[in-house]
Amino acid sequence: xxxxxxxxxxxxxxxxxxxxxxxxxxxxxxxxxxxxxxxxxxxxxxxxxxxxxxxxxxxxxxxxxxxxxxxxxxxxxxxxxxxxxxxxxxxxxxxx
Numbered sequence: 565x566x567x568x569x570x571x572x573x574x575x576x577x578x579x580x581x582x583x584x585x586x587x588x589x590x591x592x593x594x595x596x597x598x599x600x601x602x603x604x605x606x607x608x609x610x611x612x613x614x615x616x617x618x619x620x621x622x623x624x625x626x627x628x629x630x631x632x633x634x635x636x637x638x639x640x641x642x643x644x645x646x647x648x649x650x651x652x653x654x655x656x657x658x659x660x
């Protein structure tokens with residue numbers, strides 16, 4: 565089952581995010597193909613990162629929440645708001 569993990573970052577935390585990026589990527593790598601897609605939203609042309617998202621495959625909502633809550637960005641205090649919801653893929657054009 566797929567889940568949409570949406571995280572809203574606290575403002576003014578650019579240095580904290582940068583300091584934890586390697587650990588964040590290693591954490592995503594640890595989950596392999598369960599991390600189907602991940603990225604960030606940068607409304608001002610990549611100068612400021614406001615939110616991040618992951619499409620994550622897990623057996624249950626509980627497992628997806630545990631993945632989201634155990635990530636390094638949470639431990640570093642970077643995330644202001646976190647939501648995890650079931651996700652239904654309607655269209656996929658990424659492989660083109």
